[in-house]
Amino acid sequence: MNLTENQLRAVNEIDHNLQIIACAGSGKTEVISRRIAKILSDKTDIVPENVVCFTFTNKAADSMKRRIETAVKAGDESGPDIGRMYIGTIHSFCVYLLQNYTDRFRDIRILDNVKTFHFISRYNKAIGMDEWGLSANTFSVRLFSDCISKLADDYLNRDTWEDKDRKVFDSYRRCLYDHGFIDFTFLILETLLAIDTDPGLREYLSGIKYLTVDEYQDIDDLQEQMIRKIVNFGANICVVGDDDQTIYQFRGSNADHMINFADHYRDVVQVRLDTNFRCSPGIVDVAETVIRKNGRRIDKHMASGRQEIRSEIAAERYQSEEDEWEQIADRIETLHSSGISYNEIAVLFRKGKRIGALGKELELRGIPYIADSASSFFSGRYFKCFLQTLQLLTDPDKAKFVECWEGIISGEYISSGFRYIRRQQSGGRWLHSIFSDFIDTIHFLDEGYDDIVIRKDDAGGFMRILDDYEDIFGDRQLSAKIDGIIEFVDRNAIEEYKYHSFRIPSEPEAVNIMTVHKAKGLEFDTVFIPELQEGEFPPGNMGGKKYWHVLGGSFKENKDKYEASVDDERKLFYVAVTRAKRNLFLSYQLTKKGLSRFVKEAADSSYLTVDREDFKVTVPSGNSCRRDSWPAYDLNYSMSGSQWGRGTGMSVRNGNDYLQEMEYRKQVKAVRDKVLDYYGTAAHCFRGAMGDYMSARSMSDDQILEEAKRLHII
DNA sequence: GAAATCTTTATTTTT
């Protein structure tokens, strides 16, 4: 592969700090790899141990290792051993440092998101969930975890936190360490803090002479601190990224580090890689047209490095959801019969939950596809049997056991299997070992290769669920453990294991259906982006209590900063579009919210034609009163956590406990007087809310009056 | 145009 002038400039710049501003498809991985190879060959005093490269995911690390190896070997077959070079995520790097260079964390065990969920559920009292007004239900556990990670990200401003928040944060952290655990949120924070106390760590970091950070636009504030420390110990730094592709804001990614890099580091050379070798000229133009609408970005112009090729770019309206899936499936079939391989086709969704809808249609048509979703695992044939058997452990019932396993294992094993299960009631064995013995005991009536594969996956996944649970709840009674696991599987497992792939895709050639986030860094011949409607892409941000409702101080004040902005969504759309090498099919249904603004924006490109009649569907413009900006609303909100400022009746209609509501109501009264005194209008609204509440219970005017008097409201 | 009421939706993911 021949390098362009700018690519060569970047590869050869090994004496100054370097910022590579790389657009989509600009060959950045190749450039980084060759630069590292050059460092190793030109700098005789540099050995692989002096070189560190941070990637965004483990998967990216693997491919980076291969690329660097190829680049190094290209210069010298017997070149340096790159196995001694650190190439991986910042998180893994910190784990390595904590376990090898600190005393305190030497034997620490790391909790992943599932175990963190169990941990918070189990120790909800000790960690002070109730201080934040959270109970131990599913929803609150996730919210709690979210709040902790936001605080960890903001640790440097710890002095400005509210006392309550600091207290809960400290209890959680202490509770983790008391039990010998650390979770993902604390890995980087603790490493940063350990640098000041552990000399071994400082010595190790001083050994790093060249640091490369890929996907620098998605670095968060703590990671940036870590990078800066390494540079301050004397490393040369090279960062690579594209501020237009920052898509992880919701977990702290801050493109400002990329945008301001040259001001914050000394002696920086900037190189722009603005030729896109991936996408056809039309796709580049569509992507450019849209992303230019964003306000804060490094000014750049992406050019296509490909010749004009046969490329289809279209935006189409469909009558209904079913229509949309049918047409997409039709098109996939046409493409496939014209010689495009299935795995060169991708359908990119904004929301993971929407993937299944298209999946069903493809299944019907017999089009092979890969959609990594844990949901098929949880309804798996064998998995269900394992789960039922688990339930039978505490209450062995032969009939149920037979019903469960008949036709799956042979008759004689049904009897012996049941005897085995019945024997397990006494004795404190671990569920994991009970089940692994059970599976070894019985013989399966396999119908074919697929069954064996599925059984293995189901068994492996089931064991993992048991393991994860017992890591936190291992000391519980057998029956309590089983109840806990059943409840977890029923209510939370699909959500918590969402990102864990239980099944190895067995289709070697299949259409890829995934979220836009997952597609980052990938490329396909043909890309479909369906459901381009307002409220879907970009999504409306609705529903649920968020961390800014729990945390005080600047989190509450700056909630706009944390909520996803349209610019962020536009970056996501940009990433989706630039995955396509040749064909791009946008589609939408005309709902009352109208088509996505991104389609309208893309229509400014001459490569894309959209029926302008469709633009006329307007987003209705009611006044949509945002009562949360009213003084009374805040007052009420902080008091009860319910929507007192709005139609309180709603929560009653949906089944809130009446007495509990009344209890709230009493608390409200004290505040209400204040409201009446200080804020005229707001108080009026407040009284309206009372009316809403009462009318929802079908009370007559007289009854409302009476109730209001009884509660001293009037 | 403000307030009340009704309706819709509940992201995104790595470590």
Add this chain to the structure above:
DNA sequence: TAAAGATTTC
């Protein structure tokens, strides 16, 4: 369940 958008009512 409950946040917040959309629509109706006053």
